[in-house]
Amino acid sequence: MEVQTLCAEDCLNQTIEKYAELVYRLAFSQLKNQSDAEDVLQEVFLRYLRKQPAFESEEHGKAWFIRVTVNRCRSVWSSAWRRHHAELDESLAAEDPDYLDLRAAVCALPKKYRAVIHLFYYEDYTTAKIAALLRLKESTVRAQLTRARAMLRERLKGDWDGF
Amino acid sequence: MDFKEKYRQMNERIVPSPAVIRALAELPVRKQRRLGWMRGAVPAAVCICLVLTLWMGHGMKIAEDSSKAFLNNQAPPPEAGGKVSLSGGFRMEEKAAAEDDVPADQGSSEEVELRGGTLHLNRKLSSDRAETVLPEVNAEMKTTEEAAELLGIPEGMLPPELPADLQEGGLFSVQMDSPSGRAEFSYRADGEELRSVVLRFTAGDSLRKPSGIGSLIGGVQVWAFYEPGREGSPEKYSAEFRIDTVSCQVETENLTRTEFTALLESLLTGGE
Numbered sequence: 001m002e003v004q005t006l007c008a009e010d011c012l013n014q015t016i017e018k019y020a021e022l023v024y025r026l027a028f029s030q031l032k033n034q035s036d037a038e039d040v041l042q043e044v045f046l047r048y049l050r051k052q053p054a055f056e057s058e059e060h061g062k063a064w065f066i067r068v069t070v071n072r073c074r075s076v077w078s079s080a081w082r083r084h085h086a087e088l089d090e091s092l093a094a095e096d097p098d099y100l101d102l103r104a105a106v107c108a109l110p111k112k113y114r115a116v117i118h119l120f121y122y123e124d125y126t127t128a129k130i131a132a133l134l135r136l137k138e139s140t141v142r143a144q145l146t147r148a149r150a151m152l153r154e155r156l157k158g159d160w161d162g163f
Numbered sequence: 164m165d166f167k168e169k170y171r172q173m174n175e176r177i178v179p180s181p182a183v184i185r186a187l188a189e190l191p192v193r194k195q196r197r198l199g200w201m202r203g204a205v206p207a208a209v210c211i212c213l214v215l216t217l218w219m220g221h222g223m224k225i226a227e228d229s230s231k232a233f234l235n236n237q238a239p240p241p242e243a244g245g246k247v248s249l250s251g252g253f254r255m256e257e258k259a260a261a262e263d264d265v266p267a268d269q270g271s272s273e274e275v276e277l278r279g280g281t282l283h284l285n286r287k288l289s290s291d292r293a294e295t296v297l298p299e300v301n302a303e304m305k306t307t308e309e310a311a312e313l314l315g316i317p318e319g320m321l322p323p324e325l326p327a328d329l330q331e332g333g334l335f336s337v338q339m340d341s342p343s344g345r346a347e348f349s350y351r352a353d354g355e356e357l358r359s360v361v362l363r364f365t366a367g368d369s370l371r372k373p374s375g376i377g378s379l380i381g382g383v384q385v386w387a388f389y390e391p392g393r394e395g396s397p398e399k400y401s402a403e404f405r406i407d408t409v410s411c412q413v414e415t416e417n418l419t420r421t422e423f424t425a426l427l428e429s430l431l432t433g434g435e
Contacts, residue, residue, distance in 0.1 A: 012188065016184060020184060029174070042190070102166075102169055102173055117170075122170060
């Protein structure tokens with residue numbers, strides 16, 4: 001029993017090490033709020049503990065965490081509390097001045113575009129993979145990506161290129 | 164630097180705090196604690212639900228009783244097609260304050276003071292009729308006067324053939340159905356069977372002249388009217404007694420208890 005517990009704790013620690021930052025960054029990019037992102041992080045791992053999913057591969061595990069995180073963020077958005085309260089955008093307050101414009105531009109994007117942008121530019125997923133993760137059509141993901149880029153371009157006024 | 168690189172660098176800086184990571188690592192322990200707590204919480208929740216259910220059942224009984232009591236005190240509006248029941252009784256001098264003499268099914272009573280005596284005006288709805296009225300509309304009507312005013316018909320009325328035991332606390336009731344223009348005047352003396360006379364009226368008629376009054380039992384018509392005071396005029400209670408072609412009308416302003424008692428007695432004994 002004790003061996004099992006130790007093993008479980010060890011596995012959990014490894015999983016945390018592997019996926020905590022991924023989950024937190026994705027949640028933060030979605031919710032723009034440290035507290036909410038931390039809540040989502042805990043809930044995702046609580047769900048992981050409850051479900052104890054067996055991952056076939058590291059990629060599978062990553063996809064599972066992304067999927068659960070996105071769903072959890074949607075739940076937060078749709079919660080009654082969230083719908084009746086303005087979200088606190090902490091992302092800009094602590095931002096490095098070098099990235100302030102970029103963060104502001106990304107945060108200004110509609111919610112559904114933020115996930116696509118994050119998964120595409122940070123997690124290096126293809127549009128097909130993003131479509132599978134978000135359960136959208138690939139054409140939808142491509143359209144969202146195109147629109148998000150156009151908005152970012154407009155907002156950043158050509159500070160960066162290479163979209 | 165392209166957008167992707169800049170975006171990556173920006174996100175690299177976003178990391179969960181060590182405290183959160185520690186909390187994550189402790190999740191299994193906290194989960195176990197929570198489960199342990201829940202093991203005790205489930206029976207407690209069941210007990211609470213049980214108590215609440217019983218309590219609410221009791222509360223509903225109270226609400227039902229209150230509802231009945233409420234309906235007993237309310238008159239339905241004419242547009243709702245409901246019926247209003249007005250009832251009353253006379254108490255003579257010695258009995259005026261003896262509430263024990265009032266039957267239990269009388270409903271609530273309000274007292275209209277006559278000089279030297281007391282007239283009880285009661286409103287009552289039978290239980291089957293109570294189900295057909297609209298409580299939210301009834302709630303607007305607080306007094307018998309308002310109900311009578313709405314219906315446009317006399318509010319209190321004595322039945323014909325006053326029995327001898329009227330002085331001992333007989334009761335009368337008036338049930339009016341405004342849409343059909345039907346009024347049923349019932350009388351029940353203590354210990355007697357219910358007697359009733361059906362009359363017709365037209366809503367909006369003068370208080371003093373309800374139309375379509377049929378012949379009454381024994382040729383004796385006894386009407387008692389309560390007229391709410393309007394625009395500064397005082398409230399008035401009046402009674403009209405008709406014996407064959409002889410009629411007598413009295414009002415509270417001129418009525419003493421003795422006179423009133425004498426008048427009733429004369430009626431009961433077939434006097435003038």
